[in-house]
Amino acid sequence: MKRRLRKMNKFSFLLLLLCGPILSASAQKNFKYKAPLQKIDSTGFYRIALQPALVAKAKPDLSDIRIADAKGNFVPYVQAGSLPQKSQKSFVVFPVISARSTADTGTTFTIENKTGLALDRLWIRLQNTAVKRKVNLLGSDDLNQWFAIQEDIPLQEAVQNSEGTYLQSLFFPASNYRYLKIQVNDKNKNPIKFLQAGVYTEYVSAAQAYTPITPVKVVRADSNRMTFVDIQLNDNYQVNRLHLNISAPKYYKRGITVHQFVNNGKELISEAELSSTKTPDLLIAAKSNHLLIEINNGDNPPLSIGEVTAFQSDEYLVSYLEAKQNYRLLAGDSSAVAPEYDLKFFTDSIKDNIPAIKHDAVVKNEGYEVKVTEVKPDRTPLIWAAIVVALGVLLFLTLKMTKEVKKKEGQE
Structure with missing residues (x-):
């Protein structure tokens, strides 16, 4: 008996050794890139x-x-x-x-x-x-x-x-x-x-280190005291910083919101402020290929925005x-x-x-x-039919058993 157990243990050990690389190789097939x-x-x-x-x-x-x-x-x-x-x-x-x-x-x-x-x-x-x-x-x-x-x-x-x-x-x-x-x-x-x-x-x-993300496609529009800066990337990049090249006016202070588009919906990710006294950088945490910056100009002329650069934190x-x-x-x-x-x-x-x-x-x-x-066929009607038949058979057997019990009681 002990010999058989030893042989089985050896066999299991060898099997694990052989299957290990196979399992690893199989696991790697789950990764797309x-x-x-x-x-x-x-x-x-x-x-x-x-x-x-x-x-x-x-x-x-x-x-x-x-x-x-x-x-x-x-x-x-x-x-x-x-x-x-x-x-x-x-x-x-x-x-x-x-x-x-x-x-x-x-x-x-x-x-x-x-x-x-x-x-x-x-x-x-x-x-x-x-x-x-x-x-x-x-x-x-x-x-x-x-x-x-x-x-x-x-x-x-x-x-x-x-x-x-x-x-x-x-x-x-x-x-x-x-x-x-x-x-x-x-x-x-x-x-x-x-x-x-x-x-x-x-x-x-x-200083926090960043890596630039390229290419960045930017479309800007001014409407009803607001400026919209639409930013499109060619993949769902992790974006942690946006740098806006603002050349005018000399003095400004504007409230902004940043949104990302995920699953066909717009999601607010940051509320911040652009000011001429600070570096025109927006620090965010986004994972998307489409971002939107909304700048509230109020009664002021729109900002002159040139290039927009996106970065990922290292x-x-x-x-x-x-x-x-x-x-x-x-x-x-x-x-x-x-x-x-x-x-x-x-x-x-x-x-x-x-x-x-x-x-x-x-x-x-x-x-x-x-x-x-x-894609499995919808078997719901068949399941319900089977349930109805099962209930019918159960009811039939119950009635039959009840009749037999009453018949035996009558004979006694």
Whole structure:
């Protein structure tokens, strides 16, 4: 008996070894697009810069991006915004507006961005916890109307320490909202405890890096004291900054709204102000190929707007790569969820200044299998007919049984 079990275990082990590459190859067929990575000369950690063309093909939270090696196996990575910060003295804590934990809606933690600058990351300090949660980040300028910035950001589990607290950074599209709300998806679960949130002054003083998006097609129209700037892109790019080249008048201050078109509908994503005392940049968080800026001119002449430039805030993955190997990035699986890799527990091993590499042009994944949804005939009438027949048979048997019982009772 033991021999048979051993043979079965060996057989199962061999079967897993054989099926592993097949499963990996099969999984890769779910991704519509791929982009080869630049080859590296030495083994180690690398920052992989995600170009706008690849981010456009991915989900808004980038959860469907994978790194695959030459054998088709997925390679672990972490998003650059998830890396822990080294010990620094210049941490600026934002004032807490409210912190609530209710069983009906979950935990919310609202803070005020006192810097007044656009942020694309936020550091939060939590009480040690080993549970898995995801959070949504929202922004507002008046604490009444809230706008989505990033959804389903995973919270890391606490690493082993004796302090009782840990620090994690949240990475998101650059936004300049005055108030930020962290919304935890822990409805009907025990809440987690937020202690504080803020930024490092070294980060605040550093200029945010952006990558331009091209081409940009702009159509402008002036009507009824309003100016409409229609912006069209050739893909669903992630847009985090719009630069307007305004040449006149010398002094102006105009209220504006920015919309994105999604699923044939117009969605408000930002309310802001253009002023001659500030750089004519709009910091937004959009994922679309069609944007609309509405400028309220009031009684003033329209602004003289020339070129409009779109930018994506720089996005990076960090991964440990082997030298001289062929790697590629995969994207475009709408059903994919963010992977959970062990690498997140070893981010302290990643140095601050690791080399950055880029990927080549994004192309269609020739191995992608189009899933054809089978159109099944409507069998509802047949089902109802079967139910009626079944009820008829059941009624007939019941009546027959009742008659037989009464007949037996009469004979007794």
